[in-house]
Amino acid sequence: MSAVVEVSNLTKRFGHFTAIDDVSFRVEENTIHGLLGRNGAGKTTIMQLLTGQDFATSGDIRVFGQSPVENAAVLGNTCFIKESQRYPDNFKPFHVFRSAPWFFPNWDEEYAQLLIADFRLPLNRRIKKLSRGQLSAIGVIVGLASRAPLTFFDEPYLGLDAVARQIFYDRLLEDYAERPRTVILSTHLIDEVSNLLEHVLVIDEGRVIIDEAAEDARGSATTVVGPRGAVDAFLGRREILHRDGIGGLASVTVGPLTGPERAAAAAAGLELAPVSLQQLIIRKTNVSQTEFEQSA
């Protein structure tokens, strides 16, 4: 497989603040990547750097093998759907869809019309008067219909209702299956998208803390539940990601367990519970569940 994006030792500082701290990763062609992390972790900054909207302090960025900065060949093949895209004051959605083909050579007008009907987007209303969800729908439609070989969605569904989010997931998968492309999806709704992702990249405080196949990330932690003494005896000196307990019961999240270890746990009367991608990221970025959900 060839890499669409190659980043090495990328650093971005804003004054004294280091937003991106010596980050290296690659994005393989035609995969759906999840770019995950807490607010302020540096996800949007990375996407801005990859799309040439900002300049790196140091390090190297290759998109389709070239630097994206002021590079029409790269940017014509790239679509970046921003979290809060701004439009000219008197713009209506149809203006957006009429101008989109100027920027995206692969624009598929028929597909755009289909999506507009799916999302029930009013074309002739001023964008200022649209709801937050309808505004997000515009971005999702542009992103999908752009058919750009490299498409970034930064938190694409703020305000989108559950039905509209499901439409987005279904359309994305359907289109991806028919015409594979590289998609980088940044979101807080990790549980909702985790099955769509082939690869996850988790950023925390400007550094990459997880960079692996989604399937491997999902299987990389287990929660052991049982009487405190038995749990501690089983875990020994193993590294603990998270610990919870009530009464004499302990619930401890640790790294992956081997087959024999799982059997030993079962024999000791301990229960093994899976750890979802979202929980894993919460454990690894050291926040409580409630804090994380509020930020979503």
Next chain:
Amino acid sequence: MDESRPIFVQIAEQIENDILDGVLAEESQVPSTNEFAAFYRINPATAGKGVNLLVESDVLYKKRGIGMFVRAGSRALLVAKRREQFQDEFVRPLVAEAAKLGISAEELTRMISHTPAVDSPTARITGTEQVI
């Protein structure tokens, strides 16, 4: 999809179940990777991994340019495999739970014999011809 096992393993099991239930007949074509991905809302690469698991275990085979098919005889193969797992996956937890509740072995046996069997193709077939 549950979280406890890898998704591709669950996809493979789902196809196995469809073969066991007779939904997918032997020598019939199974849905494409993309169809599985759309139906279960998962990444096509994950669906492909599940299908490949069954190709490796000789349950499915590929007809070049057409798609994946259920191999003749795979049903018997799967029944044999599932029977081997039956004690570990079903009987052991059942006995453990019964012990927790103080249900004796006799009581448990009586309960099982009084529970009506569900009519399934496997039950019908094993009734007349011995699969294993």
